[in-house]
Amino acid sequence: xxxxxxxxxxxxxxxxxxxxxxxxxxxxxxxxxxxxxxxxxxxxxxxxxxxxxxxxxxxxxxxxxxxxxxxxxxxxxxxxxxxxxxxxxxxxxxxxxxxxxxxxxxxxxxxxxxxxxxxxxxxxxxxxxxxxxxxxxxxxxxxxxxxxxxxxxxxxxxxxxxxxxxxxxxxxxxxxxxxxxxxxxxxxxxxxxxxxxxxxxxxxxxxxxxxxxxxxxxxxxxxxxxxxxxxxxxxxxxxxxxxxxxxxxxxxxxxxxxxxxxxxxxxxxxxxxxxxxxxxxxxxxxxxxxxxxxxxxxxxxxxxxxxxxxxxxxxxxxxxxxxxxxxxxxxxxxxxxxxxxxxxxxxxxxxxxxxxxxxxxxxxxxxxxxxxxxxxxxxxxxxxxxxxxxxxxxxxxxxxxxxxxxxxxxxxxxxxxxxxxxxxxxxxxxxxxxxxxxxxxxxxxxxxxxxxxxxxxxxxxxxxxxxxxxxxxxxxxxxxxxxxxxxxxxxxxxxxxxxxxxxxxxxxxxxxxxxxxxxxxxxxxxxxxxxxxxxxxxxxxxxxxxxxxxxxxxxxxxxxxxxxxxxxxxxxxxxxxxxxxxxxxxxxxxxxxxxxxxxxxxxxxxxxxxxxxxxxxxxxxxxxxxxxxxxxxxxxxxxxxxxxxxxxxxxxxxxxxxxxxxxxxxxxxxxxxxxxxxxxxxxxxxxxxxxxxxxxxxxxxxxxxxxxxxxxxxxxxxxxxxxxxxxxxxxxxxxxxxxxxxxxxxxxxxxxxxxxxxxxxxxxxxxxxxxxxxxxxx
Amino acid sequence: xxxxxxxxxxxxxxxxxxxxxxxxxxxxxxxxxxxxxxxxxxxxxxxxxxxxxxxxxxxxxxxxxxxxxxxxxxxxxxxxxxxxxxxxxxxxxxxxxxxxxxxxxxxxxxxxxxxxxxxxxxxxxxxxxxxxxxxxxxxxxxxxxxxxxxxxxxxxxxxxxx
Numbered sequence: 001x002x003x004x005x006x007x008x009x010x011x012x013x014x015x016x017x018x019x020x021x022x023x024x025x026x027x028x029x030x031x032x033x034x035x036x037x038x039x040x041x042x043x044x045x046x047x048x049x050x051x052x053x054x055x056x057x058x059x060x061x062x063x064x065x066x067x068x069x070x071x072x073x074x075x076x077x078x079x080x081x082x083x084x085x086x087x088x089x090x091x092x093x094x095x096x097x098x099x100x101x102x103x104x105x106x107x108x109x110x111x112x113x114x115x116x117x118x119x120x121x122x123x124x125x126x127x128x129x130x131x132x133x134x135x136x137x138x139x140x141x142x143x144x145x146x147x148x149x150x151x152x153x154x155x156x157x158x159x160x161x162x163x164x165x166x167x168x169x170x171x172x173x174x175x176x177x178x179x180x181x182x183x184x185x186x187x188x189x190x191x192x193x194x195x196x197x198x199x200x201x202x203x204x205x206x207x208x209x210x211x212x213x214x215x216x217x218x219x220x221x222x223x224x225x226x227x228x229x230x231x232x233x234x235x236x237x238x239x240x241x242x243x244x245x246x247x248x249x250x251x252x253x254x255x256x257x258x259x260x261x262x263x264x265x266x267x268x269x270x271x272x273x274x275x276x277x278x279x280x281x282x283x284x285x286x287x288x289x290x291x292x293x294x295x296x297x298x299x300x301x302x303x304x305x306x307x308x309x310x311x312x313x314x315x316x317x318x319x320x321x322x323x324x325x326x327x328x329x330x331x332x333x334x335x336x337x338x339x340x341x342x343x344x345x346x347x348x349x350x351x352x353x354x355x356x357x358x359x360x361x362x363x364x365x366x367x368x369x370x371x372x373x374x375x376x377x378x379x380x381x382x383x384x385x386x387x388x389x390x391x392x393x394x395x396x397x398x399x400x401x402x403x404x405x406x407x408x409x410x411x412x413x414x415x416x417x418x419x420x421x422x423x424x425x426x427x428x429x430x431x432x433x434x435x436x437x438x439x440x441x442x443x444x445x446x447x448x449x450x451x452x453x454x455x456x457x458x459x460x461x462x463x464x465x466x467x468x469x470x471x472x473x474x475x476x477x478x479x480x481x482x483x484x485x486x487x488x489x490x491x492x493x494x495x496x497x498x499x500x501x502x503x504x505x506x507x508x509x510x511x512x513x514x515x516x517x518x519x520x521x522x523x524x525x526x527x528x529x530x531x532x533x534x535x536x537x538x539x540x541x542x543x544x545x546x547x548x549x550x551x552x553x554x555x556x557x558x559x560x561x562x563x564x565x566x567x568x569x570x571x572x573x574x575x576x577x578x579x580x581x582x583x584x585x586x587x588x589x590x591x592x593x594x595x596x597x598x599x600x601x602x603x604x605x606x607x608x609x610x611x612x613x614x615x616x617x618x619x620x621x622x623x624x625x626x627x628x629x630x631x632x633x634x635x636x637x638x639x640x641x642x643x644x645x646x647x648x649x650x651x652x653x654x655x656x657x658x659x660x661x662x663x664x665x666x667x668x669x670x671x672x673x674x675x676x677x678x679x680x681x682x683x684x685x686x687x688x689x690x691x692x693x694x695x696x697x698x699x700x701x702x703x704x705x706x707x708x709x710x711x712x713x714x715x716x717x718x719x720x721x722x723x724x725x726x727x728x729x730x731x732x733x734x735x736x737x738x739x740x741x742x743x744x745x746x747x748x749x750x751x752x753x754x755x756x757x758x759x760x761x762x763x764x765x766x767x768x769x770x771x772x773x774x775x776x777x778x
Numbered sequence: 779x780x781x782x783x784x785x786x787x788x789x790x791x792x793x794x795x796x797x798x799x800x801x802x803x804x805x806x807x808x809x810x811x812x813x814x815x816x817x818x819x820x821x822x823x824x825x826x827x828x829x830x831x832x833x834x835x836x837x838x839x840x841x842x843x844x845x846x847x848x849x850x851x852x853x854x855x856x857x858x859x860x861x862x863x864x865x866x867x868x869x870x871x872x873x874x875x876x877x878x879x880x881x882x883x884x885x886x887x888x889x890x891x892x893x894x895x896x897x898x899x900x901x902x903x904x905x906x907x908x909x910x911x912x913x914x915x916x917x918x919x920x921x922x923x924x925x926x927x928x929x930x931x932x933x934x935x936x937x938x939x940x
Contacts, residue, residue: 041878044886045870045893047821047861054820136806227921229825229833229887278823278887279921310826503885503922670881670923677924701830701919709912712925 028661028729029584032516035666039508039527040276040501049276052233052248057303060235061090063296064138065306066128066145067315068120071384071694072154072167075118075147078128082144088137091300092145093129101295104174105258107286109194109351111174112387114262114291120149121169121349122384123694124315126292131300154384156690158323158346161192161383168192169349169382194347194380195355199362201434202373207338211329215409219402220760221743222687223321223346226391227706230278231313234293237303242269243294244533248277250284250500251540256532258287259294274530280502281678282390283317285542286353314699318688319391320345320357320380322398326365328406334414334421338373341365343399345388347380352389354380360474361395364740366433367403368444368472368632369425374434384694390542392678396473396740400633401761404469404744408751418748419448419457419468426470429724433472438625441724441732444470447634447656454654454716455636464651465753468636469741475733476628477543478619482536483553485514485561485613489604491585491597492524495554498538499546500530504735505667506546512663513551513728517558518596519585536614544631544733547663551728552623553615561613565596568603568611622726629725632658633737635676637745641754646769648750650680653742654716660725660732669717672738676715679742681707685762792853794819795863809845809853810834813860821861821890825919832918835891836860842898842917861890864897873897873935882931884922892918896932906936 027033043049080092095103095117103113116127128145132138153167160166168191189196208214234247243263249255252272259270277284289306297304308316326341343361347354362378378395407425411418426448427433427440451457451468460466484496495514501507507527515522528535538550562582569587570580573594581588586595594602600609617623636654641647655672662668685705689697698704717738725732747758756771787802794817801816813819813836824846825833834846837859864871873896876882883889892915899906899914911932920928 037878038881038883040886042870044883044889045861045874045877046865047819047890049886050820051823051887053824054814136804227919229831229885229919229921230823231825277885278825279885281921310828503883503887505881505884666881670884670927673924673926674884674922675924678921701826701828706919706921707925708919709915709925709929715924715926 029516029519031512031522032663032729033661035664036508036512036522038505039511051230051276051278052235052246053307055235055246055275057235057237059302061131061133061300061302061304062135062138063129063131063293063304063306064135064142065126066142068116068123068125068127070120070149070151071123071156072152073120073149074152075116075120075127076150077148079146080128083130083141086137086141086144088133089130089141090133090302091131091296092141093131093296093299094127097299098295101298102262102264105262105287105291106174106351107177107254107258108353108355109174110177111170112350112352114295122386123696124386125349129292129296131296131304154694156383156385156694158344158381158383161381162190166192169384174351192382194351194382195358197359197362197378198376200375202338204338204340204373204375207373208329208340211337212332213330213410213413214327215406215413216327217406217759218323218325219405221322221398221401222682222762224319224391224682224686225314225688225704226281226283226319228279228281228283231308231310232289232316233307234290235303235305236294236297238297242271244271244273245290245294246273246275247290248284249274249288249290250280250502250542251286252500252530252532253498253537254540255287255290259290262291263294271531271533274500277500277502281392282394282542284502285390285540288316311700314688314696315386317352317389318348318386320347320354320388320398322361324398324402326402326406328410330410330414334410334416334424336369336371336425339366339371341376343376343378345380346383346385348383348385348387350387351380352387354388357390357395361399363474364396364472365399365403367400368427368440368470370427370431385690386696392675393736393740394543396471396736397679397682397743400469400471400740401743404471404741405747405759408467408748409757419452422448422470437474438627441630441726442632442658443722444632444634447632447658447720450718450720451634451636451654451656454718455638460638460752463753464638464640465749465751466636466638467745467748467752468634469745469748471633471737471740473631473736473740474627475543475631476545476549478539479549479617479623479628480539481549481553481617482538483550483557483615484536485518485554485557487518487561487565487596487600487611489597489600489607489609491520491595493518493520494526494528496528496535497550497554498530498535499550500541502541504671505664506541509547509663509667510550510554513554514558517555518561544735545628548629548725548727548731548733549617551663551731553617555615555728556617557613557615560615561611564611564613565599569594569599572602629727629732631733631737633740634658635738635741635745637749639746639749639753641750641768643754643772646765646772648684648746648763648768650713650746652714652716655718655738657717657719657734657738659719659721659734660727661721661723661729662719663728663731665719668719668734671735672717673715675735675737675739676742677707677712679739680711683743683746683761683763685764687762788851790850790854792856792858794858795860803850805849805851807850809836809848809850809858812850813845819860819862823887823890825887832895833888833891835894835918837894837898840898840901842895859894861893864893872938873900873932876931876935876938880927880931880934882923882927888918888920892920892928899932900936904936906933908933
């Protein structure tokens with residue numbers, strides 16, 4: 001296990017800025033593009049970095065939740081008398097205690113009551129909350145609550161949930177909310193269909209009619225848990241006519257909007273503050289426990305902290321399990337003629353973000369290929385299991401496992417090299433993957449070459465198998481983002497924006513962009529983020545969008561600040577004199593240079609004041625086309641298989657981070673290594689398992705094993721920077737790409753090593769062993 | 779704590795980061811509880827709460843232990859070290875420096891435990907191979923970094939003479 005750090009391929013230097021304007025060709029201003037140390041380094045190695053659970057308030061109470069033991073049941077009655085009388089208990093809260101609260105939330109489909117309202121739809125759903133002076137007392141009181149349930153028939157499997165006689169989870173459809181990015185109707189062909197997305201073009205029947213080769217199969221991607229090491233934690237306080245919630249959330253502004261709706265408050269009266277966050281990976285997207293924590297605080301009339309355990313976090317959000325049935329038609333030369341697929345997601349008891357995951361899975365199943373005819377139907381299906389939502393990759397890992405497995409299956413059938421088959425089908429730079437989409441902003445053929453060279457393609461050791469797989473995600477979500485750049489009278493800069501530092505390094509990268517754009521020393525830039533009362537709007541921290549989209553907003557804000565400062569300099573310092581010339585970090589008037597601080601002081605007339613630069617981003621100009629950018633994945637893998645035990649040994653992984661321009665190459669590379677290992681976990685071992693009764697069997701970290709030190713192969717992370725993204729200096733997003741192709745790459749490499757085709761992840765030793773025995777019996 | 783509960787409090791006397799600590803605590807309090815809630819040393823994080831992930835690792839007489847499952851009374855008369863005790867007068871240890879230099883963390887939630895487990899290793903053993911580091915830190919989970927930069931950082935700190 002070792003990594004060469006910040007390796008940028010030298011041959012790519014010549015490709016940098018191959019197209020685009022002169023500004024893009026010029027090197028970015030330092031510290032943009034430099035591997036500077038993380039801004040949060042000192043705080044995180046000294047224990048000073050504060051997360052929600054580290055914060056407190058005067059009079060803070062602690063909450064625990066009583067959860068349903070049934071997968072599906074009517075709640076007949078809840079008796080809280082004894083619990084409420086328990087010494088030290090401040091409040092016991094059920095849905096019945098919240099007549100003044102709008103209980104149901106959900107950004108795509110509003111179907112999720114913040115606490116069970118007459119019915120429970122999965123084992124582990126919160127039924128009552130206890131607020132007490134301390135956690136131990138709250139825990140004791142939980143045992144004193146008497147709940148009478150009337151069990152209902154339940155369903156845990158997505159295919160079973162689609163049967164005509166299946167138990168129905170939601171008697172009426174949840175209110176569909178105007179959430180752009182998810183435009184499907186909730187056409188309830190079956191009441192357990194949470195959403196149905198279709199991506200289709202071309203004549204699919206004609207394509208399959210003239211195919212030389214058709215590959216067909218069903219691929220299963222596991223129900224996985226993100227395991228952000230900090231479990232969901234929130235602290236809520238009603239004060240001064242408003243509500244303040246401190247929470248471990250990726251999208252504070254989205255949480256604010258849901259809280260305002262639940263509690264009937266104007267947006268301006270709701271403040272959501274996000275301190276350091278202990279991992280997200282999508283699992284802290286959108287609203288989680290914040291409305292319930294606030295409801296508990298409302299009834300307790302005291303500030304309340306709700307800190308979930310890891311076991312409870314697993315029951316709060318997981319990834320969508322997928323069954324992808326797909327067939328792909330090729331002509332004799334290996335060109336794709338058409339792809340026809342059905343994706344069924346097990347999305348759990350509530351919609352959460354699964355409708356968008358289903359939509360994205362449909363968009364991403366085509367991969368980065370030219371496909372003349374496509375038909376993908378993607379269903380998010382309700383089941384009596386923990387709700388599924390965003391998880392790093394967002395439909396792409398599920399779809400790419402199927403799509404990229406089929407590329408290698410087809411190559412074998414056609415007698416073609418698997419990379420050559422891909423080259424014949426890859427989108428060219430500038431070519432839109434579907435009508436009205438942005439042109440493809442990458443050169444994946446070059447990435448494939450790079451991966452092949454680094455992996456030593458075609459030179460696998462005896463007993464080893466290699467594979468290289470690619471992926472494409474329509475990424476970036478919505479380009480709705482604002483930023484504020486303040487320049488103080490000493491010339492230092494405060495950057496304020498709503499992007500959340502979840503570990504990905506946004507606090508560092510965004511400060512680098514601000515420092516580079518303002519021409520000031522990085523040490524003089526300070527970053528204030530994710531406090532909806534203090535910083536301006538950002539729609540989300542997800543979909544790999546922050547560097548690209550918030551980066552553009554910061555550039556705009558910096559330009560706005562500089563333009564104002566140049567005007568002030570002319571007005572104050574040279575009212576009748578020569579024209580002000582902008583320089584790095586200030587202005588030149590004649591032969592004198594004034595830094596920005598001097599301009600501020602001159603304009604206000606004394607050592608005070610500041611300039612406020614504003615940046616706005618929307619679907620307009622460079623970000624008018626959707627998606628804002630494509631996120632690419634390109635992963636090479638070398639494996640061997642133990643024939644006796646079925647254990648797959650992954651020896652080496654190569655990742656190509658096709659990020660356009662790495663604002664901080666060290667952090668870009670770090671994202672890829674982390675993503676690839678996360679992908680490895682789901683490909684090899686991770687899977688949440690439900691029993692027939694609807695109980696989660698392995699909902700804890702003993703039984704749900706994530707990768708550890710000894711699981712890590714030799715890693716070779718490379719960056720490709722061709723300045724071909726829409727973001728600052730040609731940047732585009734990263735952080736998911738290296739995860740998406742991992743399962744397919746392992747399956748394809750195992751096929752070459754051992755002659756077995758794995759279509760169900762994770763590839764546990766048992767599954768591999770069975771496949772080996774089946775191979776031997778053929 | 780509510781007045782009405784009649785739990786027999788017990789004495790806890792130990793040192794934490796070199797300072798004498800004397801407290802009356804409930805017998806059921808874990809070392810993590812005492813550090814975080816009573817002493818305000820929130821650098822120690824609790825994740826799995828079941829001795830699986832290593833996030834809560836502190837040193838007890840120099841040995842790494844999971845503070846989430848260790849009753850605080852077990853620390854009586856012993857020396858506890860936490861992440862807050864690593865830096866001296868504001869200067870970071872070579873290990874802390876190496877963590878920053880190698881970006882051996884992202885979200886930071888595993889970092890305190892990782893640093894304490896690695897500190898114990900470095901104090902015990904000067905010459906380390908990659909295998910030594912992997913073996914010693916196998917009980918600590920990181921979900922962000924893919925582990926590679928953590929191993930690099932520990933090896934670099936060993937070089938630098940932690």
